[in-house]
Amino acid sequence: MKKNLTIVALALCSVVTWGQKPVFTQASLESARVYFNSAELTHKTKVKLPKGTSELVITNVADYLNESSIQIGSISDVTVMSIQYSNRYVEEYDSAVDSPLIKPVRDSIKLVKAEIKKLSNALNVENRTIDLLDKNQQVGGENGTTTAEVMKMVDYYKTKRLQLVTEVDKLTEKKEVLEIKLSNLESKLAFNEGKDEKASKGKLIIQVMNDKEGDVPFQIKYLTQSASWKPFYDLRVDKINSPVKVVYKADVKQNSGIDWRGVNLSLTSGVANQSNVIPTWRTWFVDYRSNSVYGGVGIGAKKSNLRASYDMSTAIASKDVSMLEEAVVYETKNVSNYTQVNESQLNVSFDISIPYTILSNGKSHSVSLNDFSIPAEYKYYVAPKLDLNAYLVATITDYGNYNLLAGEANVIFDGVYVGKTILNPANTEEEMKLNMGKDPKVTVTRTLMKDKSGTKVLSSKKTQNFVYDITVRNNKSEQVVIQVEDQYPLSNNTSIEIELTDTSSGVVDTEKGLVKWDLKLKANETKTLRFGYQVRSDKNQNLNL
Structure with a gap:
């Protein structure tokens, strides 16, 4: 009997624990490692948990993410029992409209807009009345009218129209004042919204078991496909036979639902979350071709749909992102000294020690990675039958030493922007040729x-x-x-x-x-x-x- 009572008590405790109100905490974004097609985001948070089992809701995660990539880390006293992602979880802090900083401004905007609407309606009525008064100025009928009646009508028209015009002026002045106030409030709203991180809808619902009550730290990692980057360059040549000055840049975009503010940013070449299935052979059968299809008898090969070669471009980012090294801070204040280049067998990673802010708006953000000079030999190329312009071509050897990636480049020659070219180091030749544009002096x-x-x-x-x-x-x-x-x-x-x-x-x-x-x-x-x-x-x- 005593044993049965113990079991019932444990069951009741479990029901009470699972019935507790969820514990909410907001995750703070610390770092973003961006690939060509996605980004690995790392958050940290600390929350006070009771002893036993709790439901923890972590807010401020991406609106869309790869659920299979979610990793939750904590201290040894905490066991993560289950993880669920949702962007439809409703709770009292969901709406940014209700934030203490923004709600009063939004309420004021609503009131001012209502007043402006009332004034617009009143102005409309007054203007229509003036139009009606102006269109009905005829005095008397077919039998004519007396001088007294004319004078009475003129006095009424003067008095009423002056009254209406004066009221229109007053209403117009009030409306202009309110419109200025509305503009200031909307500017203040935009400023306040810009000061806070963008509120995302994404949340992680985690069931955890804690051995003892206290503050518990958590680290959250996951991949989101709502981010990307691509390399681009500025190529500067001061004069013929001088080195090519290369400014290595990145075009970063993200629309994850979270503003990346002051984060540690890393840019990695290649594509994340790729399938690493080794290709397998299928038996290759040969047979005669059908006469109805090919118009004659011949021998053809039925090729397998599976590729028998290993495509390095699709596996370039197969290395576990958690194994990459941390960024190193340099002492000098040059762009290149704030960027550490980590090169592995499969990819190149640029770890930047300067905190960066990338807003979640899908717009391009230019990030400087490095700047250096590359020795080059210059030669003009002319094909007069096709084009009478002389094109300057820079030939670069040992280009593999600079971790260059394929991308578009702006060409600035002798201080003048001359156009764009494509920098493509992915070739088997010993030299890389860069088209530096036309030179009108040849x-x-x-x-x-x-x-x-x-x-x-x-x-x-x-x-x-x-x-x-x-x-x-x-x-x-x-x-x-x-x-x-x-x-x-x-x-x-x-x-x-x-x-x-x-x-x-x-x-x-x-x-x-x-x-x-x-x-x-x-x-x-x-x-x-x-x-x-x-x-x-x-x-x-x-x-x-």
Whole structure:
């Protein structure tokens, strides 16, 4: 009997415990590790819990998150029994409208808007009355009227209209004062809302068991897909043969429902939460193709839908984010000294020790990561048949030492913004080429020499000669290196014969039909290249030259 009473008592205690009012606590965001497609957010909070089992509701978490990624950490005295996420959990502190800072302002705005509406209605009535009075000024009927009646009507009109106009002026003045007051209140509301972190709807409902009563710290980690970043650059070149000054930046966006204010920010290359299933082979059967589909009998391979190669781009962020190193604070006050670059086999991470604020508005936030100079060799490239502009190309070697990621770059040459280019280090070549834009100080012309060109017909063959003069001038104050390329046609028809007649000692690529010249032009120097070819074909046929 005594044993049964004990069991009943324990059961009652359990019912009482689970029936207790939930304990609410607001989590404070400490850090954000952002990937190309998501972000890992880390919160901390401390809450007083009774001994036994409690329901803990943690507010100020993201509106949308990956529930399978939630991690809750605490002291050894606390056991986390279950975790549930919800963005529809209703409780008394949900509405930001009821906050002590904002509610009085909102109430005042509501009252002022009501007064403005009353004044607008009164003004409408007065103005309509004036219109009605002005449209009914006729005195008397068909039988006419007396002088006394006219005077009486004029006095009434003057008195009434003056009264109405005066009332309109008073109402208009009151309305203007209230509109100014409304504008000030709305500005104050926007300022107060901006001072507080954006209130999110996301909440974690946690069942915990505590061995003893007291203050309990919690750490919360999870992934949210409502954040991303991409690298971009500013490339500055002061003059030819000077290093490329690179300003490494990040374009960060987030719409998690929480304003990230003064957080420790880390940016990691690659994509988080990827599937790490190793590819498997499926038997490859070969058979004849169907005549109805392919119009004949042939041998074709039915390929598996599964890829048999391991795509590194989809697994670049497979490393556990919790194992990455903490940021290091440097002593000097340069942008690069506040950013620690951690490079692993799979990704690159930029840990920034300066607290950053990224608002939850989906807008781009520029974050400076690093700045450095890269030695480069410069050469101009010209293809005068296609474009008479000279493009400056910077060639960079050993680019793998700078942890560069693919991204868009702004190009500033000689203090002038010249456009955008794409920086893509993901190639297998030993050199990376950057297009630094057009340079108007290098001029190029391509002229058809009519006295050397023309068409002749002999027997059944037609001979056409094309001769061009390519003139390149360097209007800069220093020597430049220019690569010039032009094109001549190729033929896969034996009845069409093509012969180069002049190349000015250029290097000929017979497979592509290109002629290349590498020139060194001193300051204000001009060089002319002669380029010509001859085409012999059937005189009765036209060519697409």
